[in-house]
Amino acid sequence: MTNEKLRQEQIDEEMINQGFQHLLDCYLASKHRKKVEIITKAFNFAKQAHKGVKRRSGEPYIMHPIAVAQIVCSEIGLGSTSICSALLHDVVEDTDYTVEDIENLFGPKIAQIVDGLTKISGGIFGDRASAQAENFKKLLLTMNDDIRVILIKIADRLHNMRTLGSMLPNKQYKIAGETLYIYAPLANRLGLNKIKTELEDLSFKYEHPQEYATIEAKLKETKEEREELFNEFTLPIRTKLDKMGIKYRIMARIKSPYSIWNKMQTKHIPFEEIYDILAVRIIFDPKELEEERAECFNIYVSISKIYKPHPDRLRDWVNHPKSNGYQALHVTLMSNKGQWIEVQIRSERMNDIAEQGFAAHWKYKEGGGSEDEGELEKWLRTIKEILDDPQPDAMDFLDTIKLNLFASEIFVFTPKGEIKTMPQNSTALDFAFSIHTFLGSHCIGAKVNHKLVPLSHKLQSGDQVEILTSKSQHVQPSWINFATTAKAKSKISAILKREQRGMQQAGEEILQNFFIKEGMEFTTENIQKLCTLHQMNSPEEFYAAIAMKTIPLGESDSNALKEKAASGGWKKLLNPFAFGSNKSNKDKDEEKKPIAKIDNKKIIKLTPEAIQKNFIIADCCKPIPGDDVLGYIDEHNRVIIHKRQCPLATKLKSSFGNRILAVEWETGKALDFPVNIYIKGIDTIGLLNKVTQIISEQMNVNIRKLFIETNDGIFEGHIQLYVHDVDDVKSITSKLRKIEEMKTVTRIEQFEDIP
Numbered sequence: 001m002t003n004e005k006l007r008q009e010q011i012d013e014e015m016i017n018q019g020f021q022h023l024l025d026c027y028l029a030s031k032h033r034k035k036v037e038i039i040t041k042a043f044n045f046a047k048q049a050h051k052g053v054k055r056r057s058g059e060p061y062i063m064h065p066i067a068v069a070q071i072v073c074s075e076i077g078l079g080s081t082s083i084c085s086a087l088l089h090d091v092v093e094d095t096d097y098t099v100e101d102i103e104n105l106f107g108p109k110i111a112q113i114v115d116g117l118t119k120i121s122g123g124i125f126g127d128r129a130s131a132q133a134e135n136f137k138k139l140l141l142t143m144n145d146d147i148r149v150i151l152i153k154i155a156d157r158l159h160n161m162r163t164l165g166s167m168l169p170n171k172q173y174k175i176a177g178e179t180l181y182i183y184a185p186l187a188n189r190l191g192l193n194k195i196k197t198e199l200e201d202l203s204f205k206y207e208h209p210q211e212y213a214t215i216e217a218k219l220k221e222t223k224e225e226r227e228e229l230f231n232e233f234t235l236p237i238r239t240k241l242d243k244m245g246i247k248y249r250i251m252a253r254i255k256s257p258y259s260i261w262n263k264m265q266t267k268h269i270p271f272e273e274i275y276d277i278l279a280v281r282i283i284f285d286p287k288e289l290e291e292e293r294a295e296c297f298n299i300y301v302s303i304s305k306i307y308k309p310h311p312d313r314l315r316d317w318v319n320h321p322k323s324n325g326y327q328a329l330h331v332t333l334m335s336n337k338g339q340w341i342e343v344q345i346r347s348e349r350m351n352d353i354a355e356q357g358f359a360a361h362w363k364y365k366e367g368g369g370s371e372d373e374g375e376l377e378k379w380l381r382t383i384k385e386i387l388d389d390p391q392p393d394a395m396d397f398l399d400t401i402k403l404n405l406f407a408s409e410i411f412v413f414t415p416k417g418e419i420k421t422m423p424q425n426s427t428a429l430d431f432a433f434s435i436h437t438f439l440g441s442h443c444i445g446a447k448v449n450h451k452l453v454p455l456s457h458k459l460q461s462g463d464q465v466e467i468l469t470s471k472s473q474h475v476q477p478s479w480i481n482f483a484t485t486a487k488a489k490s491k492i493s494a495i496l497k498r499e500q501r502g503m504q505q506a507g508e509e510i511l512q513n514f515f516i517k518e519g520m521e522f523t524t525e526n527i528q529k530l531c532t533l534h535q536m537n538s539p540e541e542f543y544a545a546i547a548m549k550t551i552p553l554g555e556s557d558s559n560a561l562k563e564k565a566a567s568g569g570w571k572k573l574l575n576p577f578a579f580g581s582n583k584s585n586k587d588k589d590e591e592k593k594p595i596a597k598i599d600n601k602k603i604i605k606l607t608p609e610a611i612q613k614n615f616i617i618a619d620c621c622k623p624i625p626g627d628d629v630l631g632y633i634d635e636h637n638r639v640i641i642h643k644r645q646c647p648l649a650t651k652l653k654s655s656f657g658n659r660i661l662a663v664e665w666e667t668g669k670a671l672d673f674p675v676n677i678y679i680k681g682i683d684t685i686g687l688l689n690k691v692t693q694i695i696s697e698q699m700n701v702n703i704r705k706l707f708i709e710t711n712d713g714i715f716e717g718h719i720q721l722y723v724h725d726v727d728d729v730k731s732i733t734s735k736l737r738k739i740e741e742m743k744t745v746t747r748i749e750q751f752e753d754i755p
């Protein structure tokens with residue numbers, strides 16, 4: 001062995017030992033029982049198993065399991081079983097050792113967790129990367145066995161995100177997209193607030209590096225100003241709390257770059273118009289644990305004597321914890337500078353739960369005082385019910401689960417006064433299904449606060465809901481449109497599918513008899529002929545239509561059957577992703593040639609020739625040069641260009657990660673792209689003139705469509721322009737914003753004629 005190599009090995013050894021020592025120190029400082037021996041054994045075993053293997057960053061592989069165990073210990077607060085499992089989490093997947101080996105050495109519990117982690121792994125970083133939706137389903141299934149599997153998986157993902165820089169760009173988008181789509185909501189659902197925020201910020205940083213940097217810079221610029229406001233605002237609060245003899249700390253909560261960006265995007269406002277970047281957190285040590293709720297309100301009462309509270313903004317998560325366990329009292333107060341500031345009041349215990357979620361819940365279990373343990377189990381049960389209804393489409397499944405991950409909550413009451421937690425925007429139908437499937441499938445209407453409402457009625461917090469049923473009622477296909485919870489949606493589609501399967505069988509039989517009568521063979525080819533004739537997307541759809549008698553079989557069918565094999569054009573319709581609503585556009589795209597060989601490890605350049613020949617610009621998000629984009633290889637081997645934050649692209653990243661390409665614009669000013677701009681402002685004489693003048697003066701830009709409407713002194717309009725790139729858009733929107741009466745100027749995806 002050369003000297004150089006030997007020295008490197010010594011450096012590595014030193015780094016490994018330091019990493020492990022730090023982990024042990026943190027573990028020993030925690031409240032857990034001190035089972036150092038088994039942790040050391042797991043470390044030595046994993047170290048030896050991964051020996052000689054390096055990560056892409058060049059570090060010895062074992063540094064990754066150590067880092068995951070560190071997160072599990074210090075950031076999630078779990079004990080020795082989880083720490084051991086984290087240290088061993090990649091051993092079965094990446095080395096020759098088996099689950100049995102782990103069981104013999106470390107016992108059944110750790111072996112079971114490692115097994116769960118191996119099953120859901122599927123090689124996210126390898127070329128084995130398969131449909132992530134499938135993995136996610138497995139992930140949720142194992143969750144029921146032991147929630148620690150999923151907590152360690154989240155820690156694993158967090159470390160992979162922290163070290164994402166050394167991955168290939170196409171992998172970065174896939175992993176970042178999947179993290180934002182699945183892992184961040186999941187972390188949120190489990191109450192791991194801090195981790196959720198970090199996952200979101202890291203995803204954002206990799207998908208939109210420039211925008212991330214801009215927001216960070218602006219946060220830095222405004223830091224001093226914010227600190228001053230914080231000090232001034234909290235000074236009288238501190239004085240008051242000191243006088244009351246409360247043990248507390250006050251912290252500034254700064255909105256994360258991702259949430260800021262998200263708000264800018266959804267509200268179409270610049271950074272400068274986001275007023276809730278600063279919030280204030282009061283964390284106190286209650287004199288007695290049983291009194292902590294009352295103390296929250298005492299603090300609220302006393303500080304609302306200093307500052308005027310916002311009448312509509314008191315959020316009592318103390319008496320009604322969120323279903324991820326979050327507890328706190330949120331109030332909004334008017335600062336002396338005339339700015340509303342949110343103040344979050346919580347005890348140390350509530351704060352632990354806010355940051356570490358249910359893992360922290362367990363820590364306080366023996367202490368008593370909390371009876372909200374059931375919420376997690378309730379959620380797990382819902383997930384299990386959804387999983388029990390087999391959903392063939394993985395993408396549908398992801399959507400359904402996500403509905404439940406993202407939703408914030410409202411409280412409604414049963415006629416008996418029982419309180420039920422429902423996701424926001426739930427309808428009366430959702431409520432019926434949340435109580436019982438039978439109630440849901442037979443409901444005909446509801447009474448909300450004693451008034452009769454349709455099933456589609458949206459519920460509000462505090463509503464009292466009574467469901468009206470009828471035995472003769474059946475699940476209707478239209479219900480799927482006004483069910484919003486995962487549970488209701490999956491139940492309805494399962495029932496409908498079951499009914500449809502019955503219809504299809506009946507239809508197939510009718511068709512078979514028809515073929516016999518016509519003396520034709522019941523072959524796939526012959527069935528296809530009739531599908532083409534009736535413009536059906538699939539034989540199944542055709543069968544159902546026959547059974548429902550929407551398609552009567554007759555002479556035209558027998559003629560079609562006897563014709564020579566037609567050019568079976570119906571296959572085209574099977575394309576599951578219909579890109580482009582614009583017909584002419586689509587026809588053009590059909591001509592785009594597939595790329596013979598795609599090297600997805602390279603960043604693909606989007607030159608003008610390439611765009612005209614091989615690439616399709618997605619119609620859903622309409623990216624233009626300068627937007628952060630990625631490519632998706634469709635099943636015809638053509639490349640579709642999406643914005644990185646496009647909802648469809650996000651789904652594709654999570655479900656077909658191995659078809660994602662890193663792409664880069666290189667169009668210069670050679671091509672024109674359509675872009676839509678929305679404007680809104682105060683209507684004055686000559687305004688329209690000013691708008692059109694600015695646009696026509698702008699070089700490089702051609703106006704294509706313009707639609708403006710005024711209503712009670714406010715005008716709203718959509719402009720469609722042809723531009724070269726994002727710079728053109730920026731220059732024109734900033735000029736439009738300079739018009740005094742103009743209040744909103746923003747780029748939007750779809751041109752809409754205002755009705």
Ligand code: MN
Pocket residue numbers: 064089090156
């Ligand atoms: Mn791992």
